[in-house]
Amino acid sequence: MTAANSETCGNWERSWSITGDQDELRATVEAIHEQINACGWDETASFAVRLAMDEALSNALQHGNGGDAAQAIGLVVKVDGETVSLTVTDQGQGFELKSVPDPTADENLTIASGRGLALIHAFMSKVTIVPPGNCIEMQLDRADAQGLC
Amino acid sequence: MSEGSLIETQEIDGIVEATLMCSRILDEPTIQVIGDALQAAIADREDPQMILDFSHVEHLSSSALGMLISLNNRIREAGGGLCLSAIDSRILDVFRITKLDRLLDIFESTVDARNAARG
Numbered sequence: 479m480t481a482a483n484s485e486t487c488g489n490w491e492r493s494w495s496i497t498g499d500q501d502e503l504r505a506t507v508e509a510i511h512e513q514i515n516a517c518g519w520d521e522t523a524s525f526a527v528r529l530a531m532d533e534a535l536s537n538a539l540q541h542g543n544g545g546d547a548a549q550a551i552g553l554v555v556k557v558d559g560e561t562v563s564l565t566v567t568d569q570g571q572g573f574e575l576k577s578v579p580d581p582t583a584d585e586n587l588t589i590a591s592g593r594g595l596a597l598i599h600a601f602m603s604k605v606t607i608v609p610p611g612n613c614i615e616m617q618l619d620r621a622d623a624q625g626l627c
Numbered sequence: 628m629s630e631g632s633l634i635e636t637q638e639i640d641g642i643v644e645a646t647l648m649c650s651r652i653l654d655e656p657t658i659q660v661i662g663d664a665l666q667a668a669i670a671d672r673e674d675p676q677m678i679l680d681f682s683h684v685e686h687l688s689s690s691a692l693g694m695l696i697s698l699n700n701r702i703r704e705a706g707g708g709l710c711l712s713a714i715d716s717r718i719l720d721v722f723r724i725t726k727l728d729r730l731l732d733i734f735e736s737t738v739d740a741r742n743a744a745r746g
Contacts, residue, residue, distance in 0.1 A: 500654050525686070525717050532653050532688050582726040588700055590693035593725050597689055600724040 490517060490557040498539040498547030507531055510555050517557050523623035526601040527562050530616050533594035534566040542568025542612055552613075564616045572611025633657060634664050642744050643668050644737070646680040652691040662694040666701065675707035678740045682713035687721060699731055708732065710740035
């Protein structure tokens with residue numbers, strides 16, 4: 479894992495280049511989770527960020543990098559008093575958003591996969607799939623976090 | 628990672644009660660172990676009835692939802708029923724957002740789930 483750091487709680491920013499190794503992913507997510515809590519975001523916001531981050535990293539590994547744990551995943555996290563921003567980049571060719579089936583449609587409810595992106599959209603304030611689709615930008619605003627749950 | 632640290636199962640009056648023991652069901656290896664254990668618990672049963680207790684669970688990924696859907700599909704194909712119980716409010720939102728609360732039978736408490744499973 480390689481990381482770059484800008485360390486103040488009021489305007490915390492860090493970037494990683496990590497592999498798909500489960501221990502490395504888990505350790506990275508835990509470090510970010512702790513920092514978000516330390517910066518005064520409550521458990522509900524922390525839950526939302528963690529869920530979005532887990533889903534984006536899982537998509538990057540499984541779909542973007544084709545399940546190859548040796549390939550790099552880029553992760554940038556910015557935290558301040560009002561916003562948490564996450565950017566996840568994989569090594570894949572990207573995808574067309576319109577090609578992703580709606581997992582909440584009646585005919586898709588019994589299909590076991592395909593809910594990660596829907597959850598990210600539901601829990602984050604703003605989500606952007608950056609063309610060609612191998613990068614996702616996610617943002618949670620404090621005002622929206624207070625309205626969750 | 629041992630199955631015993633992730634899940635505990637017991638059988639009461641023919642109903643399999645499984646309690647998820649880990650707080651975070653997120654990564655594929657963990658989900659695979661739990662899914663295999665749950666499938667094994669209902670294997671070769673006719674009309675299998677299972678209650679899955681979420682009282683220790685704080686985080687859940689979409690892959691874990693997929694595991695639950697596969698389990699529910701298999702139990703229903705065998706003529707049985709799956710009840711989920713004691714789900715944290717934030718995780719309950721995950722079920723609602725994905726509309727899986729329409730597919731899965733969810734109960735506030737394990738006692739409620741037992742009563743429903745016994746019919």
